[in-house]
Amino acid sequence: MEPIVIVGGDAAGLSAASKFKREHPERDVVVFEKGEYVSYAACGMPYYIKGAVEEFDDLLQVPPEKLIEDRDIDLRRYHEVVAIDTDAHEVTVDGPDGEFSQPYDQLLIATGARAIEPPFEGMELDGVHTLHSLDSAKAVHDAVRDESPSAVAIVGGGYVGIEMAEAFDAHDVEVHLFEMLPHVLAPFGEMVAEHVEEHLREVGVELHLETAVDGFSGTDGRLDGILAGDERYDVDLALVGVGVAPNAELASEAGIDVGETGAIATDEYGRTSADDVFAAGDCAESRHVVTGAPDYVPLALTANRAGRAIGQTMAGDPTPVGDIAGTAAVKAFDLEAARTGTIDEDEAREAGFDPVSITIKSRSRAHYYPGAEPIHITMVGDRDSNRVLGAAMVGREGVAKRIDTVAAAVHTETTVGELEYFDLSYAPPFSPTWDPVLVAAKVLNGKLD
Template sequence: MSERLVVIGGDAAGMSAASQARRLKSPGELEIVAFERGHFSSYSACGIPYWVGGDVGSRDELIARSPEEHRARDIGLRTRTEVTEIDVDRQRVRSRDLESGTEEWTGFDKLVIATGARPLRPPVPGIDAPGVHGVQNLDDGQALIDALSRTEDSGAGGSGAEGRRAVVVGAGYIGVEMAEALLNRGYEVTVLNRSEQPMATLDPDMGRLVHAAMDGLGIRTVNSAAVTKVLTGPDGRVRAVATDDEEYPADVVVLGTGVEPETTLAEEAGLPLGAYGGLLTDLAMRVRGHGNVWAGGDCVEVLDLVSGRMRHVALGTHANKQGQVIGSNVGGDYATFPGMVGTAVSKVCDLEIARTGLREKEAREVGLRFVTVTVESTSRAGYYPGAAPMTVKMLAERRTGRLLGTQIVGREGAAKRVDVAAVALTAKMTVEQMTALDLGYAPPFSPVWDPVLVAARKATAAVRAAG
């Protein structure tokens, strides 16, 4: 007799789980029903800023597998259908068709919760006015592109591409990427940032490098600026964003203020949540205390392998891996997701930004004593054409020399160097052990001493000097 797997959420974690389970179990052994409230499935939300900015030509290029393709693989994906209740005891979910309003219950033998994250919206007057946009999903991206096209066609704010003004609220990954996208479309861009420096996932000294580069690109960044109100014109549309100190005119506003786990259904069902509001799972991604319920993606908390604490990190890399783990376990195989080290990369125009491991603040919060070093180097041998500057910051535990974190800001060739540090963190290497790594060298790719190894050498000396 066949079992039924129900999946809530049709993007990275949910559909990776469904697809992997289908590879392992035939339709006769396992029926799969997936619910997605949007129009699309298995798409790259990380690519939305590049679609908006014109680097990616069309929405369809961001879709890895359409609903029709999933259905052709015997996965019963129901789009525009929202799950409104999870009944764990009776093993069923209630859903509503968003087009017809029809509601029904669907029973399950196994359940996967992949409800993702919801964007944080500042609780200020006017935040829901026309012209204020989030960029959480493809529908959001399309709505923003349509609004930008209308503004550009109407010549709002001035003649041609001149005079159009955009305000981005938030200076994290999405904020700086959307600032680049709007700059590429010819907008005058102002970024309002609550923190001391942009990219709060970096230490402030590294964030200052990002700020300086953004200024050099023509993006105005205002730090320590909390939004107090979104102002509208006679037509009800946004006209400016206000802080305590100033009003910033805007033809369009984009929110890049971060996300939090979307676990409303899980909380109402009595499933366990952590300090960040994310679902808690074991290494197999099974929800703690529930043998037939799994969860993955942006709605869960995961173990930070460096600090030893649970964290919420919303990244597509984790979501896809966790989905594969869930699908393997649901399908009768075995897999685990042991945790992460917090690796992330981004860019704003030609500036590359990377981090992995702990920042100084995070290391202090878990009681670690550490040393820090910062080095300036280049992406290639200094004499080779195209060599670009790069700054590498490294944290190491004071007593043991264990690597705790690395941050890199630079031009071409900077960001992906963080992968060396990510591997070292996962392997719990010391900075002295890192100095012996046999990394590739040729003048077009690196100096004789790669910048990451230069930082490791300097960190080794700092550990020794600290006794």
């Protein structure tokens, strides 16, 4: 029998490989990875640049030797799959010794995503960076350490932009953050964004909202400024973090369906339109648990969970990859921001709901216990079904994990009334008697009635 072949050696790919090998240790599993690094913590890269993660190797989760020797996975780094023939059940691989064909029994495409590089003038200048691979993280880390920049421009106010503002600030660098939209962290909603923006200004980040970047200027091939909003700002390092794009070209060129999001279309088991071919991770679509529509939210848990499920399906036990709610948290200096489900009322209406939203202010601990901090929550419910559709939160503590309670309610189609009566834990150092989530549900339920 031909081997299981996996394209991509990070979260989804290696989760699938490891799960399949546990179920069928006698079968061959070949993992092709075009780069040097496998099984790494991409989400930790800003904290490595900041200095909170001291060693580069700390970002490497499972050494290649362990994958090969302990898990008996045929891992081949520096091997790029350049074509897939779904009729012949084989892939074409470009390796150190040239091209060759590799037959497969079943195939998983886990090619991930790449940082979007806008067509800005000056993107090629030394000092202009993106951040998605470990190589890029090391390049930014070394530039901060070796070049001691005095001013940095960040383009994009999403996860990467906010986390990198904190990372650069830790090195006493003047930070300019440019966002073409009215607010940072657009998926988190206006309430969260405004609190984060206020805090960013308090800590000294120069925000340039509703400001489109035109390009970069340089001298002798080296960055010396950013051009934005009819102004020029002196900077000696720039990070472009405007999002990622799925690496779906390999699948598309093989005739495999790509969805409207630009990622590879899959069913509930991660199967693509081609027989015996699966896709997972940052290159693949998922189904949104609220809207029921295909969505593209590239996050670490989604990739790991889908990869493991596909490994089990390949092994003969069909296992759904699971729906997504877009649950996410981000650290913005001293603030925590989090979101789950559908919080945009227009999106909810498009999905057939009659959304109602409320915003409340509560506290992270009992009011009399030292250190209690405000928590602001926006929660959205459906007037017709009373179902919890989503929530967004912001505060200095107790936010990043509280969102998980709402995520659980979203996944189980819990009603707002039911959430109001969840038996959540209480102790003065951790929560008021009525947890902020319960307060939000209570207020929202009253409005839905």
